[in-house]
Amino acid sequence: SACLLGVHVKYNGGNNDNIELKDFLKSYEVVKVCPEVLGGLTIPRSPSEIKGNKVITKDKRDVTKYFQEGALKTLEIVKKNNIKIAILKKNSPSCGSNKVYDGNFSNTLIDGDGVTSNILKKNGVVILNEDNYKEYKW
Numbered sequence: 001s002a003c004l005l006g007v008h009v010k011y012n013g014g015n016n017d018n019i020e021l022k023d024f025l026k027s028y029e030v031v032k033v034c035p036e037v038l039g040g041l042t043i044p045r046s047p048s049e050i051k052g053n054k055v056i057t058k059d060k061r062d063v064t065k066y067f068q069e070g071a072l073k074t075l076e077i078v079k080k081n082n083i084k085i086a087i088l089k090k091n092s093p094s095c096g097s098n099k100v101y102d103g104n105f106s107n108t109l110i111d112g113d114g115v116t117s118n119i120l121k122k123n124g125v126v127i128l129n130e131d132n133y134k135e136y137k138w
């Protein structure tokens with residue numbers, strides 16, 4: 001997730017800069033992506049959550065197609081670069097893995113994958129996040 005590496009792509013125009021992660025990645029080849037921006041969404045943009053099989057903004061717009069487009073473009077990049085491992089921001093409706101917000105903007109997590117994580121997992125990519133990447137046997 002590009003936002004973890006300090007790129008200002010987050011919905012509110014900020015980032016999730018993680019200095020420890022950036023240090024750790026110094027010895028690896030890294031490709032930075034933000035699926036939501038790749039999918040055509042703006043910075044800033046309304047926060048979104050997954051609701052059923054759709055992605056809906058806080059102001060109730062259906063942005064599913066942008067999330068799907070971003071996921072497909074991310075998959076293309078992954079394939080082109082032969083990427084095996086992705087470190088993606090936890091809980092995001094694109095990048096989250098195993099846990100995402102419940103679609104009610106109530107700060108409640110439920111089991112599930114973000115749209116991009118889901119498609120990458122289906123294509124055999126190992127998905128890690130900013131909390132668990134060190135546990136992986138690199």
Ligand code: SF4
Nearest residue numbers: 001003034089092095
């Ligand atoms: Fe970060 Fe992923 Fe959200 Fe982009 S889509 S801001 S990379 S969590």
